[in-house]
Amino acid sequence: MTEITPKSEKDESTWTRGITAMMLAAIAMSTVVLGVVAIVAMSKSDSDGTSGASPAETVSAATIVVDIKEFSITMSPSAVRPGDVTFEIRNSGAVPHDFVITKLDIHSSLLNSGASETIVAKNVVAGTYEVICTVAGHADAGMKATFTVSADAPSAEAKGHEMAGVTPASGTAAHDEMTWQEMDAIMHETALKFPAKTEGLGNGEITPTLSDDGYKVFNLTASIIKWEVEPGKFVDGWAYNGQIPGPVIRLNVGDKVRIVLKNELPESTTLHPHGVRVPNKFDGVPPYTQDPIKPGETFTYEFTAQETTVGMYHSHHNPQVQVPNGLLGALIVGDWKDIAMKAAGTRVVDDDDGKAEQEIVMVLNDAGTIGLSLNGKSFPATTPYTMKVGESLVVHYFNEGNQMHPMHLHQTAGLVVAKDGRVLESPFWADTLSVAPGERWTMIYTALDPGVWAWHCHILPHAETATGMRYMVTAVIVSPK
Numbered sequence: 001m002t003e004i005t006p007k008s009e010k011d012e013s014t015w016t017r018g019i020t021a022m023m024l025a026a027i028a029m030s031t032v033v034l035g036v037v038a039i040v041a042m043s044k045s046d047s048d049g050t051s052g053a054s055p056a057e058t059v060s061a062a063t064i065v066v067d068i069k070e071f072s073i074t075m076s077p078s079a080v081r082p083g084d085v086t087f088e089i090r091n092s093g094a095v096p097h098d099f100v101i102t103k104l105d106i107h108s109s110l111l112n113s114g115a116s117e118t119i120v121a122k123n124v125v126a127g128t129y130e131v132i133c134t135v136a137g138h139a140d141a142g143m144k145a146t147f148t149v150s151a152d153a154p155s156a157e158a159k160g161h162e163m164a165g166v167t168p169a170s171g172t173a174a175h176d177e178m179t180w181q182e183m184d185a186i187m188h189e190t191a192l193k194f195p196a197k198t199e200g201l202g203n204g205e206i207t208p209t210l211s212d213d214g215y216k217v218f219n220l221t222a223s224i225i226k227w228e229v230e231p232g233k234f235v236d237g238w239a240y241n242g243q244i245p246g247p248v249i250r251l252n253v254g255d256k257v258r259i260v261l262k263n264e265l266p267e268s269t270t271l272h273p274h275g276v277r278v279p280n281k282f283d284g285v286p287p288y289t290q291d292p293i294k295p296g297e298t299f300t301y302e303f304t305a306q307e308t309t310v311g312m313y314h315s316h317h318n319p320q321v322q323v324p325n326g327l328l329g330a331l332i333v334g335d336w337k338d339i340a341m342k343a344a345g346t347r348v349v350d351d352d353d354g355k356a357e358q359e360i361v362m363v364l365n366d367a368g369t370i371g372l373s374l375n376g377k378s379f380p381a382t383t384p385y386t387m388k389v390g391e392s393l394v395v396h397y398f399n400e401g402n403q404m405h406p407m408h409l410h411q412t413a414g415l416v417v418a419k420d421g422r423v424l425e426s427p428f429w430a431d432t433l434s435v436a437p438g439e440r441w442t443m444i445y446t447a448l449d450p451g452v453w454a455w456h457c458h459i460l461p462h463a464e465t466a467t468g469m470r471y472m473v474t475a476v477i478v479s480p481k
């Protein structure tokens, strides 16, 4: 008979030492400028001897069936003859992916789970072509493959019967090519970079100017910038004032407000104050409430903050592109450290002084050029938060993406006190809170135990890869009192 032995002191101290070491390392890293080792996910155009136009007699038409998913690209067949090539692309994965052949200037739209797209490339000449998914980190995780175009490839007719069958794939998942030791090593290396320093930081403050007629004036400029989502991975970010998320607009009830938006984008835009009570003509919905703000134009939104809220401002023109690409920001009315703790009443018993020490904005995104991210950054470039035991933190989750994200902090439950900027009649406890697109949820977390506590989306492909944590992951570092 086996006896169940209590956890030994040795186990306990090893665990504690591990956490302490992690904590010290994480704190040290947040203060030291790291030499950033670039993880370059993007394809580089390779010099693989793409030849000139092929002789007319070898030109043919072929179809390549492309299956994209986490985290592989499978192409069948992976060799075709020169000529027109049709790509029948299907996303059989759980999250959005795209299909890009840089050398042929082919870029599918961002395909949601289950979506398909057919793209025809005309007169493709002999050569080797690399294909990737450009969603942040996906190519690194294995979403790249190559196909060859060669006069020696079997003809489309000969391949016809094999199309639906098993054809050797050129793209394979990362773990098929790596040993477990390599997986562990990359996981370790990436995790130790956290928090990795990258260019640019979102959610900055914006100081209004005061107009003669008593308005707080916030000047915003929308433009496309190079945004470093994770170390070495730069994307075309669509930003307000060069930040993703845009600067946090903070207001008090009674404030008279002007938001002056200058459009330096290559297309029209508008701004919608989501969850904020404004006159209809400043709701930002073209063509009903205003004309689109054309490139080069400026538009002024004007309202009085009438009630406390946790709102957001974002594009409402071509928004399925503009918002996930970065045109998003928080607009908060009222002192939410105070509002949240009052809403909690006597429920937060572990807080030392009944006051919240921090209020943070956490913008969730999963699409566009920015991809899976927290506040415009993907782990290990996300920002960690520090707390002391007995302190409380108020977090506002904002979902500006296209999918639900169940957010989970590795602590016991936090208290949910508000939904979409309205205090709940009955606050409730949750350790995992699903935040749907467009929603804002406000929660209080009180630090109970020292350590580095992971904080992430619990749709696992949004937070993890074969080589460790990625995307929608950060941490709370709790130190003793």
Ligand SMILES: [Cu+2]
Binding pocket: 404, 405, 406, 457, 458, 459, 462, 472
């Ligand atoms: Cu998620």
